Amino acid sequence: xxxxxxxxxxxxFDRHARAIQALxxxxxxxxxxxxxxxxxxxIIPGGESTTLIKLLKEHAMWDALSxxxxxxxxYGTCAGCxxxxxxxxxxxxxxxxxIDIDVQRNAYGRQVDSFIDDITIQLNGKAEKMExxxxxxxxxxxxxxxxxxxxxxxxxVILAEQDxxxxxxxxxxxxxxxxxxxxxxxxxxxxxxx
Amino acid sequence: xxxxxxxxxxxxxxxxxxxxxxxxxxTAEQAKIAEDAGAVAVMALERIPADIRAFGGVARMSDPxxxxxxxxxxxxxxxxxxRIGHFAxxxxxxxxxxxxxxxxxxxxxxDEEYHVNKWEFKVPFVxxxxxxxxxxxxxxxxAAMIRTKGEAGSGNIVExxxxxxxxxxxxxxxxxxxxxxxxxxxxxxxxxxxxxxEVKKLGKLPVPNFSxxxxxxxxxxxxxxxxxxxxxxxxxxxxxSSDPAKRAKAIVSATTHYxxxxxxxxVSEGLGDxxxxxxxxxxxxxERMAERGW
Numbered sequence: 227x228x229x230x231x232x233x234x235x236x237x238x239f240d241r242h243a244r245a246i247q248a249l250x251x252x253x254x255x256x257x258x259x260x261x262x263x264x265x266x267x268x269i270i271p272g273g274e275s276t277t278l279i280k281l282l283k284e285h286a287m288w289d290a291l292s293x294x295x296x297x298x299x300x301y302g303t304c305a306g307c308x309x310x311x312x313x314x315x316x317x318x319x320x321x322x323x324x325i326d327i328d329v330q331r332n333a334y335g336r337q338v339d340s341f342i343d344d345i346t347i348q349l350n351g352k353a354e355k356m357e358x359x360x361x362x363x364x365x366x367x368x369x370x371x372x373x374x375x376x377x378x379x380x381x382x383v384i385l386a387e388q389d390x391x392x393x394x395x396x397x398x399x400x401x402x403x404x405x406x407x408x409x410x411x412x413x414x415x416x417x418x419x420x
Numbered sequence: 421x422x423x424x425x426x427x428x429x430x431x432x433x434x435x436x437x438x439x440x441x442x443x444x445x446x447t448a449e450q451a452k453i454a455e456d457a458g459a460v461a462v463m464a465l466e467r468i469p470a471d472i473r474a475f476g477g478v479a480r481m482s483d484p485x486x487x488x489x490x491x492x493x494x495x496x497x498x499x500x501x502x503r504i505g506h507f508a509x510x511x512x513x514x515x516x517x518x519x520x521x522x523x524x525x526x527x528x529x530x531d532e533e534y535h536v537n538k539w540e541f542k543v544p545f546v547x548x549x550x551x552x553x554x555x556x557x558x559x560x561x562x563a564a565m566i567r568t569k570g571e572a573g574s575g576n577i578v579e580x581x582x583x584x585x586x587x588x589x590x591x592x593x594x595x596x597x598x599x600x601x602x603x604x605x606x607x608x609x610x611x612x613x614x615x616x617x618e619v620k621k622l623g624k625l626p627v628p629n630f631s632x633x634x635x636x637x638x639x640x641x642x643x644x645x646x647x648x649x650x651x652x653x654x655x656x657x658x659x660x661s662s663d664p665a666k667r668a669k670a671i672v673s674a675t676t677h678y679x680x681x682x683x684x685x686x687v688s689e690g691l692g693d694x695x696x697x698x699x700x701x702x703x704x705x706x707e708r709m710a711e712r713g714w
Contacts, residue, residue, distance in 0.1 A: 235676050236460060238435035257677060272436045273460070274496050280458035280669075281676055305436070317495070331495055337519035338542050340429045361432045362497065362519070400432050 228414050231256040231265030235281040237273020237305060241399040245407045259290045267299040267414035270306030272361065272397055275331065278305055279320055288322070295324045299390040299417050301410045307393040308364050315367050325391040326370025333365035345396065347377040347385060349409040356403055358384065358396040366395065376409075390417060423539060430544030430564035433497065433519065434628040437461055437565075437651050441641070441672050442499065442630075444468045444655040450664070451490040451498075457668035461497040461520065463653070464490040469526045469573030470656035470695065473707070479527040481509040487516055499546070504713050505531025507540075514543045520565070521545045525712035526572045526655075535713070538562030548632065550583045550710060552590025556611030556619070559627055566625055568649070569710040570633015573656050575697025577634040577643065579710055584631060584647045594620040633710070636661070636694045638674030638684050645678035662692035 230246045232239045234255035243253040246269075254265055262268070268291075270278075282288045294300065295310075302310045308329050310322045315330040334340070345358035358379055366383050369375065377385025377394065385394045385406065392413060398406040440460025445451040451462045466482040467475060481502050491498050497519035502509035504523055509530075513521050523536050525548050538545040539562035547558035548569035555566045568587070570580030590609070594616065597605055602620065606613035618626050631649030635641055636657040644652055652675050654668075661667045670687035677683045705711070 234439070236439040238432075238438060240438065241435060257680075273438075274436070274440060276455060276496060277440055277458045277460050277672070280456075280672070284673065285677075336517045337429075337433055337497065337544065338514065338517060340433065342425050342429060359428060359432060361429060361436060397432060400428060400435065 227252055228266040228411060228418070229254055229264055230411070230414065231262060231268040233268060233270045233278075233306070235273075236277050237271040238397070238399060239269075239271045242269045242271050242303075242407075245399045245404055246411075249404055249407055249411060251411060258285065259287050262290055262294050265294075265298065266418060267301070267410065268294060269410070270300065270302040270309055271399070272304035272306065275305040275308040275319070278309060292322055292324070295322070295390060299392065299410065299413045300324065301392040301394075301413075303394050303397060303399065304361070304363060307366075307395055310391055310393060312370070325386070325388045325393055326373055327366050327386065327393065328368040329364045330367050331364050332362050333367075334360060334363055337362055343379060345377055345379045345384060347405065349376060349405060354405070356398070356405065357401050359398075359400045360396050363395045366393075387413075426542065427562075427564065431627050433544055434546075434565040437497070437630075438628060439676055440651050441668075441675050442651065442653045443658055443668060444653075445490060445659070446486065448489045448493045450659055451494045453665050454658070454668060455494045455496055457665055458672035459496060459668065460651070461499055462490060462494060463499045463501065463522065463655075464518070465501065468656045468659060469709070470575070470660050471573075472526060473573040479503075481506070481513065481527070484512070484516055487513075487518060491517065501527055502536070503527040504529040505534050505536060507536045510536050510541060510545075514541055518543065523547050523563075525569055525709045529712050535561050538564075546630070548710075548713065549587065551586040552594075552619075553609035553611055554713070555587055555625060555629075556609060556615050559615055559625070560612050563627065565628050565630060567630040567632040567653060569713075570631070570635075571700055571703070572633045572709050574634050574700065574703065575636045575657060575660070575695040576700055577636070577640045578700060580631055580633045580635070580644060581647065583633075583710070584644060584649060587625075587629065588648050591619060591624060595623050635671070636697060637691075638670045638688045641671050641675045642678040642684055645675060651675070656695055660695035667691050667694075
């Protein structure tokens with residue numbers, strides 16, 4: 227069994243914890259730096275990125291996350307994707323720069339523009355359909371050459387990875403579909419044996 | 421089916437706000453202070469509840485100028501209030517692109533019989549409650565988030581505690597009832613039996629349960645989180661205090677780390693004066709906002 231940390235400062239961490247438990251793995255709610263040492267991987271959930279940045283910096287967890295990423299996998303959804311990106315388009319907002327993508331916040335508009343639509347994911351060597359839940363979602367505006375796209379909505383890349391870091395702009399944790407979480411668990415297991 | 425999809429998006433946004441603090445603001449400048457302090461959302465108002473109370477008269481939806489000015493300066497969700505039952509105010513707020521509508525007892529009710537049919541809207545709604553029956557009726561009408569009413573603008577946490585405890589003990593009671601008792605319990609609660617069944621199964625409300633009304637200190641926020649709130653609204657408590665930025669930040673930290681009492685002690689130091697507050701029995705019954713709605 228692997229232990230997956232869920233950053234639980236703010237956001238829908240509870241839904242991610244339930245997804246991990248549904249896959250028979252252990253979830254650990256991470257609220258302080260010392261909780262990180264027990265985790266084999268970390269999920270940064272959806273929430274408000276501005277709030278998360280403040281709370282991370284205030285409680286000395288900002289650098290701890292960078293250090294964590296050097297040895298263990300991280301999966302960022304929505305706000306989590308914004309947090310680990312290289313830069314935020316059109317805004318002076320700090321980020322952890324763990325993956326070479328540029329992200330635009332609230333790229334589809336306000337809550338009335340939030341939507342559910344079919345997306346295509348490629349996690350098992352072939353393209354598969356999945357329900358994509360987008361809530362005040364960001365868009366990945368630039369992908370570096372070292373970044374592999376893994377999911378699409380139309381022509382937009384909505385799921386991608388670079389080495390240990392996985393990012394998605396949508397919310398699989400709000401559905402009963404566990405394929406993305408399962409993929410992240412496989413990443414964690416692969417990381418443990420390398 | 422369409423309703424289920426729409427509800428997933430509405431409840432989804434409420435999920436994203438969990439563990440955070442939603443702050444009442446009346447100007448773009450205050451909204452910026454709130455965002456910089458780490459608020460997950462702001463409630464755009466013409467007057468905060470304490471001033472609505474002092475001002476008297478009919479309290480209505482805010483002037484769109486105020487809402488638009490606030491939308492312009494922050495990147496976090498912007499909420500706004502409509503009067504209970506005033507679906508036209510709600511339609512206007514949806515047209516303005518607010519992210520969440522609070523059908524609120526803080527404003528003067530527009531309909532003494534019916535609340536807004538919230539299923540008809542794309543924008544999610546939050547509604548106040550004093551007990552489980554009231555919470556379930558609002559969910560039946562399409563609310564995507566429930567909050568305690570508390571007593572807005574009082575700076576006194578006692579009513580929010582009463583309401584949160586009433587909701588939680590109502591839920592606990594349901595979980596031990598036999599299935600044959602549920603129809604009769606639904607009748608007692610004045611709520612649809614399908615939702616009553618769902619709450620029994622989940623052991624919690626089917627939508628996020630937040631707290632509002634009377635939070636003035638970091639310890640107040642911790643208290644409500646420990647009683648089962650998933651997020652805290654702070655109305656008058658911040659901008660009626662002597663150092664809003666500092667107090668806002670402290671309440672944000674205390675909400676996230678609500679079980680870390682060393683940390684709450686630290687952030688509670690030297691916050692200056694909290695809002696003065698009022699004892700509930702000093703508020704005449706007809707001026708108590710929590711009594712509005714049914």
